[in-house]
Amino acid sequence: MVPFRPTRRRFIQAIGGASVLTLLGCNRRQQTMVTLYTFGDSILDCGRYNEFGVHPGQLLVQNDDCLFPEFQGQDLASRGPVRLEHRARDGATVDGLPSQAHRLRVEGKAIALITIGGNDLLRGLIRDPGAGIATFANALDTFVQQLQIRAVLLGNVYDPTLGDDNRNFLGVDPAIARKNLQLMNTTIQEIASSYGQFVDLHAHFLTGDPSWFTATIEPSLRGASEVRRAFLPYVVSKI
Numbered sequence: 001m002v003p004f005r006p007t008r009r010r011f012i013q014a015i016g017g018a019s020v021l022t023l024l025g026c027n028r029r030q031q032t033m034v035t036l037y038t039f040g041d042s043i044l045d046c047g048r049y050n051e052f053g054v055h056p057g058q059l060l061v062q063n064d065d066c067l068f069p070e071f072q073g074q075d076l077a078s079r080g081p082v083r084l085e086h087r088a089r090d091g092a093t094v095d096g097l098p099s100q101a102h103r104l105r106v107e108g109k110a111i112a113l114i115t116i117g118g119n120d121l122l123r124g125l126i127r128d129p130g131a132g133i134a135t136f137a138n139a140l141d142t143f144v145q146q147l148q149i150r151a152v153l154l155g156n157v158y159d160p161t162l163g164d165d166n167r168n169f170l171g172v173d174p175a176i177a178r179k180n181l182q183l184m185n186t187t188i189q190e191i192a193s194s195y196g197q198f199v200d201l202h203a204h205f206l207t208g209d210p211s212w213f214t215a216t217i218e219p220s221l222r223g224a225s226e227v228r229r230a231f232l233p234y235v236v237s238k239i
Helices: 008-030 056-061 094-100 118-122 131-146 174-195 201-205 221-237
Strands: 034-040 082-086 109-115 151-155 197-199
Touching: 034 056, 034 094, 056 082, 056 109, 056 221, 094 131, 109 221, 118 174, 131 174, 151 174, 151 221, 174 197, 197 221, 201 221
Parallel strands: 034 082, 034 109, 109 151, 151 197
Antiparallel strands: none
């Protein structure tokens, strides 16, 4: 057997290759974990309304390439280490937000998605003369202000009637309902502009069709993806 005699060139190549591998390893270790937090209602917690159990937070973290091939490679997992902490709850109102943040521990890079207000409207604010929405605004403002996460994306309330009064399901004068929906969304936008980023779900869903909804008002499987679509560019801009 001929003894191995490393040449100067081989030695430099070996050292260079090791250096590259070391640097790559360091870069992987130094990448900060991104945690995506969801707070709010069924706009973000809509998994029970589709057969795959899919909700927007999941799709933002890791796309289902079989269900939504157009989003392949556009999820957060494609950009680095990420995890989801899903705290949003179907049926939640603004008064329930503090309990969703109970024992919250924030480490590394954190992004919060919040959708709230739809159930508050359904429970009376849709016909409110004004004072109730002001109370809602104070509660939401306090929650966002006290939240330990500073990268906050706040979505407004979409219109499941798609702007068609013939699809009115509330038994409330559409003029009153739409006025209060607009007031609610203006309030949400103002709070978002003070603490983070506003995401206009209302405008996006007006470009859709009834297939985006199920059980009258909830996001369908397609709707869950469309909520993801609306949040995606803002989430990506925060990492």
